[in-house]
Amino acid sequence: MGRAMLAILAMVCVSWTAAGQAVTPPPQPLHKVGDHWTPYELPTDTPADAQVYTIEKGDTLWALANKFLGNPYLWPQLWEKNKYIRDAHWIYPGDPLVVGVKAAEVAPPAPPQPPTEPGAGAVAAPGAAGAPGAAGAPGAAGAGAAPAAEGPAGELVPIGSEDDIYCFGYLGPRDARPQLTVISAETVQYQRLYSTNDIVYLSGGEAEGVKAGQEYFVTLAVRQLNHPATNAVIGTVVRYLGHLRVLCTQDHTATAEILASCDAIPLGAGLKPFEPIPIPMTVLTPPATRCDPTSTNAKGYITYSKDDDVAFGADHTVLIDLGEADQVAPGTQCIIYRDNPRAGAPRLLLGELAVLTTGDHWSTAKVIRSSTQMYVGDRVQVK
Numbered sequence: 249m250g251r252a253m254l255a256i257l258a259m260v261c262v263s264w265t266a267a268g269q270a271v272t273p274p275p276q277p278l279h280k281v282g283d284h285w286t287p288y289e290l291p292t293d294t295p296a297d298a299q300v301y302t303i304e305k306g307d308t309l310w311a312l313a314n315k316f317l318g319n320p321y322l323w324p325q326l327w328e329k330n331k332y333i334r335d336a337h338w339i340y341p342g343d344p345l346v347v348g349v350k351a352a353e354v355a356p357p358a359p360p361q362p363p364t365e366p367g368a369g370a371v372a373a374p375g376a377a378g379a380p381g382a383a384g385a386p387g388a389a390g391a392g393a394a395p396a397a398e399g400p401a402g403e404l405v406p407i408g409s410e411d412d413i414y415c416f417g418y419l420g421p422r423d424a425r426p427q428l429t430v431i432s433a434e435t436v437q438y439q440r441l442y443s444t445n446d447i448v449y450l451s452g453g454e455a456e457g458v459k460a461g462q463e464y465f466v467t468l469a470v471r472q473l474n475h476p477a478t479n480a481v482i483g484t485v486v487r488y489l490g491h492l493r494v495l496c497t498q499d500h501t502a503t504a505e506i507l508a509s510c511d512a513i514p515l516g517a518g519l520k521p522f523e524p525i526p527i528p529m530t531v532l533t534p535p536a537t538r539c540d541p542t543s544t545n546a547k548g549y550i551t552y553s554k555d556d557d558v559a560f561g562a563d564h565t566v567l568i569d570l571g572e573a574d575q576v577a578p579g580t581q582c583i584i585y586r587d588n589p590r591a592g593a594p595r596l597l598l599g600e601l602a603v604l605t606t607g608d609h610w611s612t613a614k615v616i617r618s619s620t621q622m623y624v625g626d627r628v629q630v631k
Contacts, residue, residue: 274338284342288332291344299348305341316347319406324524334461335493336524337507404529407579407602408565408614413525415510416554416565417467417487419610424469424484426518428452431501433515441512448492450502450519458494458502463522466490466506466513475569476549476625482569483610485552489513491522528578528604533631535617536583538597545630546574550584551610553624561618562599568628571609575630578603582628584615598622600631 275287294300301312313323327336329346339345433439434447442448452458470485490509494502506513552567553560560566570576580603586596599618603611615622 275335282342284340286340286343287338288334288340288343291330291332294344294346297350298346299350301345301347303339303341303343303345307339307341309336309339312345312347318404319527321406321410321527322529324410325526328524328526404531406527406529407616408527408604410527411510412565412614413527413604413612414488414491414508416604416612417470417485418605418612419473419483419552419567419607420469420486422472422481422483424486426467426520428456428458428464428519430466430513430515430517430519436515441514442506443490443509443512444506446506446513447495448504448506448513450494450504451500453497453500453502455500458497460494460496462494463507464492464494464504464519465522466492466509467518467520468514469518473552473567476551482551485567486518487511489517492519525605526578528602530579530581530602532602532616533581536597536600536631538594542595543629546570546576547627547629548574550622550624550626550628559621559623560615561621562615564615564622565604566601566613566615566624568601568603568611568613569609570628570630571607571611573608576603576606576611578605580611581616581631582613583631584618584622585627585629587627595627598626601628 278285278287281290299316301316303312309323309326310320313326314320317325323336326345326347327333333339333343429451430442430448431451432449433442434449435442439446450458466489468487468489470487472481473483473485474480475482489511490506490513492504492506494504496503548568548570550566551569554565557564568582570582582601582603584598584601586598588594588596598620599615599622601613601615603613605612
């Protein structure tokens with residue numbers, strides 16, 4: 249089949265996804281699987297309990313995340329479940345998409361038993377369907393009852409957005425040095441900063457293991473980070489500036505296209521292999537109150553605020569010094585407080601945050617509630 253026919257088929261069959269990103273060339277070559285065309289090697293070992301959706305014309309990962317996960321910003325979670333999709337910008341009608349786990353099949357209810365005597369009311373046995381304390385009855389514990397972790401409303405909500413995760417960063421090692429960097433660009437003769445759609449050149453190629461199609465975060469080491477309480481160096485703040493894909497490689501260089509940018513990308517910016525980062529979902533607990541008893545849960549500090557803002561509040565992203573080693577995970581909620589200047593007096597409640605991503609002894613988090621201005625050095629405690 250000629251190139252022109254393949255191009256026509258690609259235009260007819262393919263849906264563009266990932267809102268807000270630049271359209272990239274469709275993957276090639278196409279081959280026929282069953283009754284449709286696709287460039288991907290479709291999976292053959294889908295788990296038996298997987299809920300599989302067949303992609304239709306007009307679908308996007310953005311819209312399908314909204315349909316199956318309740319939030320379009322969770323499209324990276326769908327992409328993570330379907331790793332055969334090499335390019336999240338392009339999905340193909342007819343291809344299978346794992347969207348979750350099948351709901352457990354429930355046996356139909358047994359028909360009601362007639363009373364033992366005509367006209368007499370039957371008394372439900374303890375534990376029988378419809379009896380107080382039976383599974384599925386309001387307030388019951390056990391199968392069919394709402395999990396206690398769901399809280400009063402029991403509503404799972406996303407913590408933050410794509411920007412909060414893909415446009416913030418992480419705490420890197422003290423001596424962090426990227427293995428690959430951006431060394432030049434197609435417009436380098438008259439431009440020094442680059443963004444979405446720009447073509448740039450990388451410091452590694454085939455000899456360094458770089459391959460066409462690989463994707464990378466574009467990063468920038470911001471500064472050394474000192475702990476606000478001890479002044480000890482705890483690492484290097486590394487910002488995400490964007491995301492690029494390798495178009496082709498040479499012996500010791502590679503040509504790449506910037507797919508998305510959060511900020512201007514300078515020459516010398518580092519690269520880190522790209523992996524989709526899911527937006528954590530959690531059930532928000534009721535706000536802490538001044539009269540809540542103190543707990544023994546892990547305590548730490550806010551160590552950095554995005555853009556080095558001096559004062560901040562709700563919706564701001566920060567780094568804290570609690571991580572996986574402290575039993576903190578994405579979705580964990582923490583109280584933000586300040587020690588009372590009067591010794592022995594109760595602590596001052598400032599607000600709350602929820603964790604987005606974690607490292608060993610650090611996490612990124614989003615302030616979800618605030619009652620006053622906050623500063624680096626304010627305390628946090630796991631709720």
